Amino acid sequence: MDKKTESCSKNSPLLELRNVSVVKGGKKLLDSVSLSLNAGEHLAILGPNGSGKSSLIKIFTKEYHPLAGKAESSLKLMGKEHWNVFELRKFLGIVSGDLQQTCARPIPVLDVLLSGFFSSIGVYYNHKITPEMRARALEVLDFLELIQLSDRLMNELSSGEARRVLIGRALVHDPKILVLDEPANSLDLKGLYSFRKNVRKIAASGKSIILVTHNLEDIIPEIDRVALIKAGKILKDGPKEAILTQKNLSELFSLPVRVGKAGGYFWAWA
Numbered sequence: 001m002d003k004k005t006e007s008c009s010k011n012s013p014l015l016e017l018r019n020v021s022v023v024k025g026g027k028k029l030l031d032s033v034s035l036s037l038n039a040g041e042h043l044a045i046l047g048p049n050g051s052g053k054s055s056l057i058k059i060f061t062k063e064y065h066p067l068a069g070k071a072e073s074s075l076k077l078m079g080k081e082h083w084n085v086f087e088l089r090k091f092l093g094i095v096s097g098d099l100q101q102t103c104a105r106p107i108p109v110l111d112v113l114l115s116g117f118f119s120s121i122g123v124y125y126n127h128k129i130t131p132e133m134r135a136r137a138l139e140v141l142d143f144l145e146l147i148q149l150s151d152r153l154m155n156e157l158s159s160g161e162a163r164r165v166l167i168g169r170a171l172v173h174d175p176k177i178l179v180l181d182e183p184a185n186s187l188d189l190k191g192l193y194s195f196r197k198n199v200r201k202i203a204a205s206g207k208s209i210i211l212v213t214h215n216l217e218d219i220i221p222e223i224d225r226v227a228l229i230k231a232g233k234i235l236k237d238g239p240k241e242a243i244l245t246q247k248n249l250s251e252l253f254s255l256p257v258r259v260g261k262a263g264g265y266f267w268a269w270a
C-alpha cells in the first residue's frame with residue numbers, strides 16, 4: 001500500500017457500509033443498509049428476531065456477500081474495500097451463540113484461546129504455538145479474570161463462563177472491534193454480571209464494541225449509540241438517549257412498548 005492510501009485509511013472509519021443489500025433464497029435479508037463506526041466508538045444494533053442482525057455480522061465476516069452491481073454500494077474496513085481473512089481476524093473479534101455451540105467440546109480453556117490464533121476449534125499437531133502466543137493467551141485470561149479456568153474443559157463450564165472464554169478467544173489477536181451477537185442469552189444474574197464486567201472493561205480499554213441484541217438490558221452504559229434494525233433496514237441510528245424512546249421501540253417491535261432506565265441501563269416491556 002502506498003503512503004497516500006495508508007494515511008487515508010488511518011483517517012477513515014473503522015468500518016463503513018453504504019447501501020448494502022443481501023439476498024438469500026430469494027429473500028432480501030438486508031435492504032440498503034448504511035452504517036459506519038469510528039475508532040473507539042461503541043454501537044448497539046437492536047432489532048427483533050429475524051430483523052437481519054446476524055446477517056449484518058455475516059457481511060463483515062464474508063459469510064454473506066452484498067448484492068453485486070448495486071450503484072453506490074460499498075463495504076470498507078479502515079477505508080479498504082478488499083481485505084483477506086488474516087487481516088480480518090486482526091481487525092474483528094466475533095462472539096456468537098453459534099460459536100459457543102461449536103466450542104462445547106472437551107477442550108481445555110487455554111487451548112480454546114490458543115485456537116483463536118488459527119481460527120480453529122482446539123489445537124492440533126500441525127499448529128505451531130509460539131511462547132508469545134501462549135503468553136498472550138494467558139495475559140487475556142488474566143485480563144478477563146479467568147485464569148483459574150485455564151485447565152478446565154470447555155464442555156464442563158457454565159454458559160456464562162464459556163461465553164467469557166470465547167471473548168478471550170476473540171481478543172487474542174488484539175482486534176480493533178469486538179462484535180458480540182446476542183451475548184447475554186441464557187445467562188443468569190451472576191453470569192450476566194461477570195459478563196458485563198468483562199465487556200465494560202474491554203470497552204474502557206479503547207476497543208470498539210458492536211453489540212447485537214433484541215434486549216435493551218444488554219446495552220452497557222459505555223455504549224452510547226444505538227441503531228435500530230427492522231426487516232433488514234436501519235430504522236434509526238443515533239445517540240442512545242434519543243433512540244431508545246417508547247415511540248421508536250413501539251415502532252421497532254410493532255407493539256406498544258414502555259421503557260425504563262436506571263443506573264445507565266435501559267429496559268423495555270410490552
Ligand SMILES: Nc1ncnc2c1ncn2[C@@H]1O[C@H](COP(=O)(O)OP(=O)(O)OP(=O)(O)O)[C@@H](O)[C@H]1O
Pocket residue numbers: 024025027029047048049050051052053054055056182214
Ligand atoms: N442463509 C439464509 N437463507 C435464507 N434465509 C435466511 C438465511 N439467513 C438468514 N435468513 C433469514 O433472514 C432473516 C434474518 O435472519 P437473521 O439471522 O439475520 O436475524 P436476526 O435479527 O439475527 O434474528 P435473531 O434475533 O433471531 O437472531 C430471517 O428471516 C432468517 O430466516
Ligand SMILES: [Mg+2]
Pocket residue numbers: 053054055181182
Ligand atoms: Mg441473530
